[in-house]
Amino acid sequence: MSKRIHVAVGIVINPQKKILLAKRHDHLHQGGKWEFPGGKVETNESVTDALIRELKEEVNLDVNSTSAFMDISHDYLDKHVRLDIHLVTDFSGNVSGMEGQQVKWVTVQSLNEYEFPEANKPILEKLFNLDI
Numbered sequence: 001m002s003k004r005i006h007v008a009v010g011i012v013i014n015p016q017k018k019i020l021l022a023k024r025h026d027h028l029h030q031g032g033k034w035e036f037p038g039g040k041v042e043t044n045e046s047v048t049d050a051l052i053r054e055l056k057e058e059v060n061l062d063v064n065s066t067s068a069f070m071d072i073s074h075d076y077l078d079k080h081v082r083l084d085i086h087l088v089t090d091f092s093g094n095v096s097g098m099e100g101q102q103v104k105w106v107t108v109q110s111l112n113e114y115e116f117p118e119a120n121k122p123i124l125e126k127l128f129n130l131d132i
């Protein structure tokens with residue numbers, strides 16, 4: 001059986017209604033693709049705590065609260081991921097790619113111009129149908 005991982009993922013939306021994307025480094029799993037920032041939930045950590053920690057570590061944002069958006073399980077064959085996706089509008093600070101990764105604020109309408117991991121398809125569909 002392939003490795004199973006639980007991932008906290010943040011759809012960060014700023015007051016201009018733009019969404020934060022980060023580019024995964026080439027050497028990582030699903031490397032070279034764009035992602036919504038986030039990372040693995042550690043043992044004894046809640047999804048919210050993991051997301052707050054990851055958004056600080058990866059893009060230097062201070063998150064105050066999050067709200068559940070959707071859950072996706074996807075099998076990449078080499079890895080089985082469970083994405084626990086939350087919306088983040090309540091945050092402060094300026095974005096910086098703390099791991100040297102490219103970061104970008106984009107409109108919902110332009111999301112289809114970026115290449116995402118396969119598991120993200122339902123997220124994009126749901127975002128396109130949101131009135132933001």
Ligand SMILES: Nc1nc2c([nH]c(=O)n2[C@H]2C[C@H](O)[C@@H](COP(=O)(O)OP(=O)(O)OP(=O)(O)O)O2)c(=O)[nH]1
Pocket residue numbers: 007008009028029030034035036037038039040041054079081083117118119120
């Ligand atoms: N953050 C994020 N991960 C995604 C997305 N879509 C998707 O399939 N994934 C997958 C890719 C990876 O297998 C996994 C995220 O794991 P990761 O390796 O980046 O986790 P991490 O940030 O804790 O990194 P590390 O400490 O292990 O280096 O989830 C997405 O939109 N955002």
Ligand SMILES: [Mg+2]
Pocket residue numbers: 037038039040058
């Ligand atoms: Mg990560």
